[in-house]
Amino acid sequence: MNDDTETDLDEAEEIRAAETEARVRAENRAERAERAERMAREGAQAMAEHHAAIKAVDERTVRLRALRLAKEAADAQTAAAEKQAADEAKAAKSAAKGGVKGAARKAPPKTAAKG
Template identity: 80%
Template sequence: MSQQIDTEIEIDDEVQDAEAQAKAKAENRAERAERAERMAREGAQAMAEHLAAIKAVDERTVRLRALRLAKEAADAQAKAAEPPASRKTGTRKAAAKKA
């Protein structure tokens, strides 16, 4: 009888070990799935932030280029509106020779 009880205890231990292993595998699988989901979510968020930063740089570049072109056009217009510099009829050397 004692041997039968020992066998039943061993079988119960094996069943409990198998159940514990199955439970551990299921928990590991769930943890891996959760980690993969979290990494995918964080990756998508990082990519969105990266693309937003690129878009912001492009928008600033367009705005600054427009400002620069407008300033260059205003400078060119102001230079064209200036009266031409009067030319002197002679140079200092020519004036010195005459004297």
């Protein structure tokens, strides 16, 4: 082989190497772009799931608070009714024992002083 043939082969090899390198760089760029796009999609999906979880917790909190307040109101109403029933029973028992004594214990109504 002569020098011209070797030079032509070297040049062809360099061209092929440059083309391969350019193709590899382009593929790497495409892979990086694809990876960045995939990560952005996954990040958006993760944020959506996170916000959905927060919303679900907030909704449960509101529901449970409403249930608790309703239960507390019902308990208070029941306690008031029981106290009233107990007071009425006590008053009935006092009246049955001696209604006059129970009436005598009460203070007479106050009247306005003239003068």
